Structures are given as structure tokens and as C-alpha cells.
Amino acid sequence: MNELRRRFQPEQIRELVLIGLILALVLFFSTQIENYLHPRTFTRISTSVAVVAIVAVGQTLVILTRNIDLSVGSIVGFTAYATGTMLAANNDLSPPAVVLMAVGMGAAMGAFNGVLVAYGRVPAIIVTLGTLAIYRTMLVEFSGAKSVLTSELPRWLVNLPPLNAFSIGDVEIRLLFMIALIVVIVFQIIVTYMAWGRRLYAIGSNPDAARVAGFPAQRMVFTAFLLSGALAGLAGFVFLARFGNITVVAGQGIELKSVAAAVVGGVNINGGIGSPFGAFLGALLIDIIDNSLIRWLAISEFWRNALLGLMILLAVATDTVVMNRLRKAWLRHELQTSSAGLSVEQEGARHAT
């Protein structure tokens, strides 16, 4: 039990609860919706979750450092539109070059955020609220209010969404979903096993201490924003592949969804706690509810947004109430049983009398 307690900190329990919740929801909807447990449901949800999952991973990196990136929706829209236009003009561009371009554009926009936040010391919420509008306006100007149409895009791109990476029985793992999964796994490994990742937690955990701890905290915050931008750029490419038709409002609202996914997935808005995997689970949970409710109750687009808002509030509320309780329970336990005391202590007490 002690070993278990030590292994599973309250944060991990949260992820387990999330997995349980997802399973319970799927079970519930399967009793309500005909043919719900059909492989097609999985395909539908997995393709629709890819964009938000990728963005949510970048968002997580930023939130871990006690910052926030509200510009990701505009970056997704901008890169989707820009790469789409370029492909429409020149159908012969090689796929890797296109992906690289999308990631590069996103990274540049993220770097701009990062410079202002990390070196300019402007609060992230202000910087990214500003660039949210600026990047969107850039898109509107750049597009001249024209849209990218599926018919103008090269075949390989239009054929990308239904392409399978592999399939397990009837369940098909789409390539776009696979990309999202790889992003999640790579960044999960980075934050768990790389010094750089652990220091992200340190920064969000105690920014003052991070500044004097002898690692480049400023540069790391900058890099987190750069990566968030780059991942939003990658998501922009996935967005383009998935929808084909790109208008000037493309990607709007993804900032809200990515924050929601991270927060629902257990990333603490004050930094220092959470993981890309958690954010992925959060994105999945939101998407399942979103997708299934449409089929179940045929609810409208407006209700879906309200629902998203409600889920953020719920997640934060449980975070403060439940997690605090869990942490206290853990702490109490540690104080009682483990060797939490310094060994010098008992002797110290004896000396003092």
C-alpha cells in the first residue's frame, strides 16, 4: 500500500479517473445510441480529436510554466490557410516540405509570443490575446477574404484523412490520429525523462526559485511558446488535410478547446502539474461528449460551446476541491508513517529540553 501510494501521486490518480470516466461514458452512450460501439465511431472521434490533441500538447507545455497561449487558434487557421494557398498555387510541392513549412510558420509565430513573454516580461495572457487578434487579422488580409477549396488541393492531401496507419481488426488507426499520438508520446517522454521537461515543471512550480536556480528559465519559457506555436502549425496542416475548405475563420475556438483539454486533463492552470498524456485524455473526453451528444440529443452548436465551458468549470472545481483533499490525505499519511522526519530531529528535540 505504501509503495502504491508513493507510485501513484494524486496527479496520476486523476489520469486513471479520467480513463475510467471515458470508459464509463462510452458504455453509457452505447446503451443510448444504436450502433455506437461500431468501429466507425472510433474512426470518427479519433480523426476529429487529432487537431485539438496536438494543440493541447503545446498548450500543456506553456501552461506548465504558469503561462497560457491564447493565440493557437489563430496560428492553426493561419498555417492551414497559408499552406493551403501555396499548395493550391503549386500542386507539386512535396509533402514533407509542406509539413515543414506549416511547422516553421507556427514556430515563428510562437517565437514572437515567446520573446514578448520571456524577455519582454509582458504577461502571457496579454501577449497572446494580442497575437490572437493580430494573427487572425494577418490571415484575413493575406486571404483577401477568399477561401481555399478542396478542389484546388493536390490529390495526396485530399486522400490523407481516410488513410490508415494500420488497423487492429476492424478498428482503423488513421494516419492523422497517429501523428497526434506520436506527438503526445514524444512530449510525454520529454516531460517525464528529460531534464528540460522536468525543469518546465520547476518553472511553473516556483518561478522565483527557477530564476535563481541556475538554469536558463527565460529561454525555456521562450522555447515552450515556440513549441506551442510549432505544434499549432502542425495542427494547422492536419486541419487543412481534414477539412480541405479553409475560410478566414478556420481554427477559431481552438484556443478555448486546447485550454479546456489541458485543464480537464489535469494540467493545473497555475503551472507545475499535469502532462501531455493528461491533456490528450482531456481532449478525448471532450470530443467523445461532443460527438456523442450530437448523435444522442442532436444538440446545437451553441449548446456544445456552453458544454465546453461547463466542463472547464467542473474540471477546475474538482481540481481545487478534490485534488486538495487527495493531497492532504497523502500528506497526512506521509507524516504518519514514512520517515518524513529528519533523522536529526528526535535528537534535536532531546537537546532542546
Add this chain to the structure above:
Amino acid sequence: MSDPSTTSRPILEMRHISKRFDATQALDDVSLALYPGEVHALIGENGAGKSTLIKIMTGVHQPDSGAILLDGAPVRIHNSQEAQTLGIAAIYQEPMVFPDLNVAENIFISHRNRGAFVNWGKLHRDAEAILAQLDVRLDVRMPARGLTLAAQQAVEIARAISLNVRVLIMDEPTASLSAHEVNQLFRIIESLRNKGVAILFIGHRMEEVFRVADRITVLRDGRVISSRLRAAPEELDAQRELMIREMVGREVSEFFAKSTVPRGNLLMSVRNLGKEGVFSGITFDIYEGEVLGFAGLIGARRTDVGLALFGIEPADRGEILFEGRPVQIKSPDHAMKLGIAYVTEDRRGLGLTLPMSIASNITLPSLRRYLSALGLVRRKEEQHTAESYRKRLMIRTPSVNLEVAKLSGGNQQKVMLSKWLNTQPRLLILDEPTRGIDVRAKAEVHHIINDLAAQGLGIILISSDLPEVLAMSDRVLVMREGRQMGVFSRDEATQERVIMAAMGQKVSPNGRPQSAPATQAVEL
């Protein structure tokens, strides 16, 4: 104690350092040498230049003139990272740990040579080895969030050791520690000394300074006034008095004893006050003109009783009679209406609105009195009130419109006192009113407490500074882990009795302490 300055070479030497900020000469020709295996204490009032000196040693500030020598060779230290590479590290009053990382990660967070990937097994083993060197036992896999201040400091020291620190600067490390946590810290300092680390120890509590230091240097107004090896035990008291005089530059007794004020009417009776899982069985009476001290170790839950009496975290059992009438204090608003004021220990967090002016801070809880018919604040009257408190409590500031953030700790404390006195309370709860403020400001706060008691206020004085509680209180209530251990009258309240009660020891008939069955280890 042999004098290392005759036998070995200093690790770090500051020579003729001067530093000026605008109009203030923060340091004026300061020279100081830190020897291996020597604990060098630096004492002085706030504003004497101690922090500036530390900041120069750690590369935060650059000196205007003078030289820094490391192993005899001149060096320039441009930032804290460079200081760290040179083997100079500092730990502060508030430990700089990362609550969400575990103990081992906290120790090695600054290491650059451990590779890009974390080898968790090795990390934990290495952390255990370093803690063992310090004679400290801690679960290295436990997140730092749950650690006590003392344990967090141990982690910070372990971090410094892991970086092969040769000079360790400790800036008021004991300010928030309980008595036996201080003992632990001193044991760690002892083992560092044996390793040959040079330690610069900055402290306000004279007893501790003279217990731990090999050499003591007095800094006043940016100058070194004296530097002496610690005297032999029999001359220690005389040396301490001398050096306190040197600190303030005039005769000041370290403690202002409570003057006897005739006890007035019964102000408040508290019976069996408790709060689930926090404290229980608190019973006392307090009279007008009386100072009731609350003594205890950290974790004794004294502050929680204060918070309950002021309605911030209301009690859930027991009764309170205020001037004979039974009351239930459910909110600070309610408490203020009854005439209770609570001056928090958390100056920066709960006590003051730092970016606002002194005047605005003072009138904040009583703002209603300053509103005109239109509901606007009458600035003139606000200024007038602030000015009167500035004179009365000797707040040192060029103007009452200055931001509170710019004041020294002692003056901030006085602003906080003004703020609550302006609510015209009958009962004043003071929580650690002199923590982290310098000797002179401390004496002034003691003087103010006496004045207020003489005016008939009842005062509850919560303080971890035992000599202070004993000197200032008419009676002392001792708590331990949420329970009331006894109330001692002024004559009964000796240092030994109070400490024993606070640590859960009973006094046997022959006066020897006996261990109580309760475990002491939980305290940490």
C-alpha cells in the same frame, strides 16, 4: 576555538567593497573574509547593508569599487549562475524549492552534467547519498510540497552541497523555524563546518547567532563596525550586549518589558474553543489592559486560534463571551463590529496591499468612515489620519503617499498596526508582530504594545520569539499541536516551563523533564 585566519587562507574575501544606490551609500568600504570551516555571522539592523553584501557575493549586484577574491585571486561575479559555478550559493528565509517536484529532483535541478535524460533510479540514489552526508533522513521520492520549512531548507542545503559549494550564505534561515527545527539546522551547519565549507550566517535572533557563529561581524549603515571571534562562554553575555549596542549605535535593551497596567474589566472569555482537526479545548479570559501571550512551537496552531477569533476560519465548537454577551464570530466583518482586530503574520500575503500607498492601506478596513455623502473617499481626511499614525507609531517614510512596497519590514509592520488600530478595536490580536524586523523597530513595536495596553486594549500576542512573549505578556498561554498546555502567570512563566509545555514535556516533582508519551517526530 582556534582562529582560522592565522592558519589558513580565506576562500572568499571581500576587500574595500563600496556600493551606492542613488542617494544611499549601501556599502562603504566593507571588508570581510570567509574561512573554510568557519561560521561567520553577520548582524545588523535592516538597512545596514547585509542584503546588498550578499547580493554582491552572489552576483546580483556589482560593487562600485573594491575587489572580490576567491582563493586569493580576484574574480568578477556577474550573475547567480556564475556564483554557483564558483562554488558560492545562498539560501534564504523562504526556501526556494519546487513544490511539485520530488526531493531528489529538487536537489539536482540545477545540475547541467547529468545528461539530457533523467535516470530516475540513479537520481534517487544520489539524492539519498547526499542527504546521508548531511545526516538527514528524508524520502527522496516525496514531493517537496508536503515538507516542513526545516526539511525544505535541508533540501536546499543538499542542493548546494551537490554543487560542491564552498561558500554557503544563509540569510535569516531560522526566521520561520521552531526551536527544535533550529536545532536540526544547526546540526546540519555543524556537519558543513566539518566539511570545510565557509558559512556566512545572517540572523536577527542574537541567542542563535552567538550559539552558532565562530566569528561575528557587525554591520551598521553600510560599514563594518566590529568583527570578533566568539567569546568564551563566561564572557558571552557581555559580548552580546556590546555587539547589540554596536548594531544600533545607541543603548537599547533588546526587549522592552511589559509595564504593569492595572487590569480593567473582563473583555472576552473563551471556553473550549475548537475546530475539527485543527485545535481544541482553548479556554482563557482576557481583560482590558492585559497582554495575553500565545507561545508554542511552529505547528502549535496558535495562528489558527487567531484566525478563528477574527472569523477568518471560524471555530466550530466552544463558546465565546465578548463583554459578557455570548457571540459567534463567523466573519472578519462581524469580528470588527465587535471591536476585534487581527494583525496577521503574513505581511505580504494577507496584511498589506503592497502597490497601494501607506494612507490607502491604513484606511482600507475603515474606509466607510472616510466616504463623503456621494460615496467618494475624502482624501484630505485620509491623509490626516495617515499622518497622525505616522507620528504616533514613528513610521519612517518621506510621505504617506509612498507605496507600502518601498518600506522596510519594520515600517510595513507599523503600517499594518496603524491600519487595524484605525478600526478602533477593543481587542487586538497580534500575530508575530516582530518577525523579520530589526532590533530598533522591534523595540518600537514593543513600546507601542505597552502604550496600547495602557490605553485599555486587550492584546493577544502570538509570537515564536520566546523571550519576547515572556517579557511582554501578563500571562502566557502555551499551545502544542492544537491543544492548550496551560496558562502561566507572569511569575510562573519561565523559559524552561514554557518550552517544556510547548514540547509536551511534564515537569516532575524534582524539576527534571520527563518525556511525554506523545511523539515529537510529528512536529516536522
